[in-house]
Amino acid sequence: MSAIFERRSVRSFLPKSVEPDKIERLLRAGFEAPSAHNRRPWEFVVISARKDLDAIAEMSPYAKMCTEAAAxxxxxxxxxxxxxxxAAPEDTWWIQDLxxxxxxILLQIVEEGLGGVWLGWYPDKARIDALSSRFGIPSYIVPFSVIALGYPAKSAPKADRFNASRVHYGAWD
Ligand SMILES: Cc1cc2nc3c(=O)[nH]c(=O)nc-3n(C[C@H](O)[C@H](O)[C@H](O)COP(=O)(O)O)c2cc1C
Known part of the structure; x- marks a missing residue:
């Protein structure tokens, strides 16, 4: 699958909106993910209003590209x-599911000719609270990540990351 090898974080976007059918395919890709016991415990909030994207940019020191993102x-x-x-604390399989x-979604972003970046949200409580408060997300729903996306303003450099010294066949040594 070439999208895996083409994907790189994109943090600079053209001032161009993303078509609704592309957004739907991104969401469909999210719904196709594997999950523990097939629980599929996800919900997706889609944000495209400029003022809301600008507000997200203020919630994390690492989310400034949201001011340029289309969605x-x-x-x-x-x-x-x-x-x-x-919501038992030990029930953390959902982290892997999410x-x-x-x-x-990041891989489908590549397929759609878009760019995007995974922004870390969970487990930062301040970021979770800020997002939940602004968008009315109830307490039993945990915002796990934010994916900023749009049409890329430039292509990201790529290099082969394969590292044979980190691969252990049969046993560690
Ligand atoms: C859990 C997680 C949290 C991340 N949080 C941020 C973030 O807050 N801001 C950001 O610009 N990139 C974030 N990234 C993207 C990483 O910086 C990026 O994936 C990494 O530098 C490797 O680059 P690549 O995505 O181009 O392969 C995050 C990635 C992961 C997996």
Whole structure:
């Protein structure tokens, strides 16, 4: 799958909106992710209003590119749907589920000729609270990441990252 090898974080965007059918395909990619016990505990919040994207940029020191992004997708965990079916602290399989959904969307972003970047949100409580408060996200829903996206302003450099010294066949040594 070439998207895996083409994908790089894009943090600079053209002032051009993203077509709704492309956004829907990104969401469909998120819904296709694997999840523990097939719980699929995700919900997605789509943000495209300029003032909201600018507000997200203020919530994290590492989210400034949101001021240029055409849209953001916020993959969230619905703790009532996750493995365990509750918000128990030890029930953390959803973290892996949401990471898989986030990566699926990032790969579909490449397929759509778009660019995007995964912004770390969970487990930073201040960022989660700021996002939940602005967008009315209830307490049993955890905003896991923010994906800032749009048409890329420039292509990102790529290099082969394969590292044979980190691969262990059969056993460690
Ligand atoms: C959990 C996680 C959190 C990240 N948070 C941010 C972030 O807040 N801001 C940002 O610009 N990039 C963020 N990134 C993107 C990484 O910086 C990026 O993936 C890494 O530098 C490798 O570059 P590449 O994506 O181009 O391969 C995050 C990536 C992951 C997986």
């Amino acid at each position: 953001a997708i916020i993959p969230c965990a619905n703790l009532s749907l996750s493995l365990g079916g509750n 990471a898989a959904a986030t990566e699926n």
